Amino acid sequence: MGKPVFLIGYMGSGKSTVGKKLARSLGYEFIDSDSVISEMLGKEVDRIFAEDGEDAFRQLEHSVLISLRDRKDTVIATGGGMPCYFDNMAVMKRTGITVYLQMQVESLIKRLNQAKVARPMLPNLPHDQLKLYIQQHLAKRTPFYANAHLTVKGESLDLDALVKSIKSYRL
Numbered sequence: 001m002g003k004p005v006f007l008i009g010y011m012g013s014g015k016s017t018v019g020k021k022l023a024r025s026l027g028y029e030f031i032d033s034d035s036v037i038s039e040m041l042g043k044e045v046d047r048i049f050a051e052d053g054e055d056a057f058r059q060l061e062h063s064v065l066i067s068l069r070d071r072k073d074t075v076i077a078t079g080g081g082m083p084c085y086f087d088n089m090a091v092m093k094r095t096g097i098t099v100y101l102q103m104q105v106e107s108l109i110k111r112l113n114q115a116k117v118a119r120p121m122l123p124n125l126p127h128d129q130l131k132l133y134i135q136q137h138l139a140k141r142t143p144f145y146a147n148a149h150l151t152v153k154g155e156s157l158d159l160d161a162l163v164k165s166i167k168s169y170r171l
Contacts, residue, residue, distance in 0.1 A: 001073055002026070002072060003072070003096045003097060004068065004097075005028070005096060005097045006078055006096050007022070007075065007077045007078060007099050007101060008092070008098055008101070009100055009101035009154065010080050010134070011079075012119075013111075016032050018159070019075045019077035021159055022159065022163065025159060026075065028073045029073060029074045030074070031074055033061065033079055034079050036068075037079075040060070040064075045120055048060075049120035057120075058081070062085065062088060065092070069092070069096070070095060081141070083144040083147075084140075084144045093149065097169050098150070099149070099162070100150070101157070102152065102153055103155060108138075109131055149169060150162075
């Protein structure tokens with residue numbers, strides 16, 4: 001039985017999409033941590049942020065991580081901020097394999113503008129201001145993301161190569 005695989009990266013980097021494909025390729029279960037939180041509270045993440053605040057969301061996110069950390073044969077798509085709070089990154093690295101889906105800012109902007117899902121941390125800004133916001137936000141998060149066991153380029157992701165890397169990775 002394999003340790004869990006935690007997909008980390010900025011919002012819009014493709015964690016859920018890649019996670020589903022990766023889980024299929026590995027024969028693993030797929031779990032999206034934001035979906036787990038939404039189901040627990042019966043409301044979407046953007047509403048949780050609006051009604052309960054970011055601190056309450058981060059507490060829930062940490063609790064969900066603790067509840068999932070010992071899952072076997074599971075790919076877990078994390079929320080973009082999960083690695084950046086509490087000891088979440090250390091928990092993920094200790095209990096599973098962490099994979100950072102790294103994306104260029106322009107690619108993130110394009111994906112986020114096309115997204116149909118509301119992003120609670122993403123202000124409604126014109127392109128140039130949105131670019132600056134993402135650059136600054138990503139700069140704060142990158143030191144956490146960079147601690148992942150594996151880093152892959154999201155724009156040119158080779159799923160077969162990622163599966164091979166994960167299967168050969170030894171903690």
